[in-house]
Amino acid sequence: MSGLFSRCIRKGFPSPVGRFYDPAVKSLLLTATLCFFLFSAIGQPADEKRPNILFIYTDDQSHRTVSCYEEAYPWVNTPNIDALAAEGVRFTHAYVGTWCMPSRTTMLTGHHQYGVESMRMEGQYPGSVYDPEQCPFWPRVLRENGFTTAQIGKWHTGIDSGYGRDWDHQIVWSRPKYPENAGNYFDDQTIEVDGVKQQISGYTTDWYTDRAVDFIEGKNRKADAPWYLWLCYGAVHGPFTPAERHQASYPDAKVPVPEDIYPDSPLRADKPKYVQERSRWHQNPEGFAELDSGVQQRTVKNAPIHGNTLQDWVRQYHQGVLAIDDAVGRLREALEATGQLENTLIVFAADQGIAWGQKGFQQKIAPYDANIRGPLIMSLPGKIEAGGVCPTPVGGTDLPPTFFSLVDLPLPWEMHGHDLTPLLENPEVDWEHPVLTVLTGEKYGSDTDVIPTDPEILYKTASVPWWVSLMEGRHKYIRTLIEGEVEELYDLENDPEERVNLAFKPEYQERLKQMRADTIAELRRTEAGFADSMPAMATEK
Numbered sequence: 001m002s003g004l005f006s007r008c009i010r011k012g013f014p015s016p017v018g019r020f021y022d023p024a025v026k027s028l029l030l031t032a033t034l035c036f037f038l039f040s041a042i043g044q045p046a047d048e049k050r051p052n053i054l055f056i057y058t059d060d061q062s063h064r065t066v067s068c069y070e071e072a073y074p075w076v077n078t079p080n081i082d083a084l085a086a087e088g089v090r091f092t093h094a095y096v097g098t099w100c101m102p103s104r105t106t107m108l109t110g111h112h113q114y115g116v117e118s119m120r121m122e123g124q125y126p127g128s129v130y131d132p133e134q135c136p137f138w139p140r141v142l143r144e145n146g147f148t149t150a151q152i153g154k155w156h157t158g159i160d161s162g163y164g165r166d167w168d169h170q171i172v173w174s175r176p177k178y179p180e181n182a183g184n185y186f187d188d189q190t191i192e193v194d195g196v197k198q199q200i201s202g203y204t205t206d207w208y209t210d211r212a213v214d215f216i217e218g219k220n221r222k223a224d225a226p227w228y229l230w231l232c233y234g235a236v237h238g239p240f241t242p243a244e245r246h247q248a249s250y251p252d253a254k255v256p257v258p259e260d261i262y263p264d265s266p267l268r269a270d271k272p273k274y275v276q277e278r279s280r281w282h283q284n285p286e287g288f289a290e291l292d293s294g295v296q297q298r299t300v301k302n303a304p305i306h307g308n309t310l311q312d313w314v315r316q317y318h319q320g321v322l323a324i325d326d327a328v329g330r331l332r333e334a335l336e337a338t339g340q341l342e343n344t345l346i347v348f349a350a351d352q353g354i355a356w357g358q359k360g361f362q363q364k365i366a367p368y369d370a371n372i373r374g375p376l377i378m379s380l381p382g383k384i385e386a387g388g389v390c391p392t393p394v395g396g397t398d399l400p401p402t403f404f405s406l407v408d409l410p411l412p413w414e415m416h417g418h419d420l421t422p423l424l425e426n427p428e429v430d431w432e433h434p435v436l437t438v439l440t441g442e443k444y445g446s447d448t449d450v451i452p453t454d455p456e457i458l459y460k461t462a463s464v465p466w467w468v469s470l471m472e473g474r475h476k477y478i479r480t481l482i483e484g485e486v487e488e489l490y491d492l493e494n495d496p497e498e499r500v501n502l503a504f505k506p507e508y509q510e511r512l513k514q515m516r517a518d519t520i521a522e523l524r525r526t527e528a529g530f531a532d533s534m535p536a537m538a539t540e541k
Contacts, residue, residue, distance in 0.1 A: 051343050148227040209326075392427075
């Protein structure tokens with residue numbers, strides 16, 4: 001049966017690579033899939049209960065905000081997230097995504113955004129739509145295999161949020177469906193509870209946590225079935241509003257000013273033009289780095305609590321994380337009190353990080369660690385090493401295959417990432433898989449086959465052009481998809497802040513060529529339509 005399933009996948013049913021649809025094989029594939037999952041379920045030993053999955057997903061949260069990460073400021077304190085890391089494995093270099101929508105699309109499909117067919121931006125931002133036949137989401141498969149599936153919180157992936165198809169229970173703040181409410185990250189949200197629209201008030205991080213605890217305690221789910229809960233916080237996204245109880249926290253916070261914050265920094269001279277010209281900060285009359293015109297986002301109003309300096313904003317941002325840390329503690333306590341902790345995979349991750357002054361940025365989206373690197377922690381007693389620290393880079397496409405592996409179900413279609421369970425069992429194991437990260441702006445699926453030359457499309461997402469990047473061991477390769485632009489190569493072990501571009505240094509030419517080839521190979525492996533038509537690079541600075 002597995003061979004039949006694989007052959008059907010390769011024939012082009014829309015879900016696996018998300019790009020081609022052959023009606024002639026649809027019936028055959030559906031039959032094969034149902035049989036495959038039926039045989040898998042029959043094979044599950046009666047005395048082994050599949051673990052639950054609690055997937056805690058935060059927004060714009062850098063790894064620097066979690067105190068068990070070495071890059072955190074010395075004053076940062078997140079005891080509950082740290083405790084979760086002590087019970088599981090912490091990944092030091094996680095690249096889940098580039099911005100909100102493609103990161104979530106990856107979490108629902110296991111594909112990079114160029115492999116997600118039919119997903120597209122449409123209507124008033126952040127309006128978006130997709131065809132669930134061409135773009136199926138894998139929680140439906142868990143549901144069909146006896147799991148109760150639930151999603152609580154932010155939704156940024158099409159006006160169809162999947163209630164009744166992908167989710168048994170859903171409390172969803174759908175930004176695409178209600179764009180007029182899309183900026184209300186922390187209060188006064190328009191939500192749908194199992195398809196019924198209503199208005200809520202109260203600090204959303206706490207409100208979502210209350211509903212998640214209800215679910216853990218047995219509300220809105222079958223008592224005897226394993227469950228999957230995707231808990232999507234709006235925090236710590238702009239306007240970075242902390243809970244009232246935390247607005248005086250970190251009074252002694254000290255924030256060093258990045259050396260490359262201003263455009264005239266020599267540390268930006270070897271970067272692509274859009275980085276050299278990035279200017280979001282200036283030095284105010286008191287000599288402090290200040291954010292030009294405050295936080296600029298299409299649906300979010302600038303709301304500084306302490307002021308507009310780098311010091312003020314970074315303090316406020318970190319204060320917003322504290323309610324997330326409280327939530328992690330409450331969720332874990334609920335699992336322990338209900339006797340489910342020992343059989344629940346807890347995953348803590350963010351859709352991506354966010355930069356504060358590094359290379360002049362105040363945003364995500366750009367390919368640098370400061371912009372997109374986030375926390376990733378996974379815990380499951382007995383199956384995941386307690387207190388493990390994994391230095392191997394991993395990506396967002398790796399998470400769905402890992403979930404299927406840990407609940408002992410086969411993948412419903414080919415996914416772009418790799419099962420991380422070997423690293424969870426031994427964080428120091430040799431790992432042969434590089435991590436590809438890609439930005440194709442607001443385009444998905446076959447709409448990315450041809451790289452645009454029109455700046456209106458190419459730079460549409462926060463004025464950052466399309467790019468591809470590969471993490472392989474200690475080195476990161478970046479290729480900006482603009483004709484005649486420089487390549488970038490960094491040694492993150494010796495240069496974690498990506499200050500020195502090694503791409504033009506003679507002693508790194510062989511490594512550069514290898515990583516360039518490996519990047520193209522990974523694009524081909526995952527069937528990126530533009531893999532063989534990327535624009536030529538600069539041959540000198």
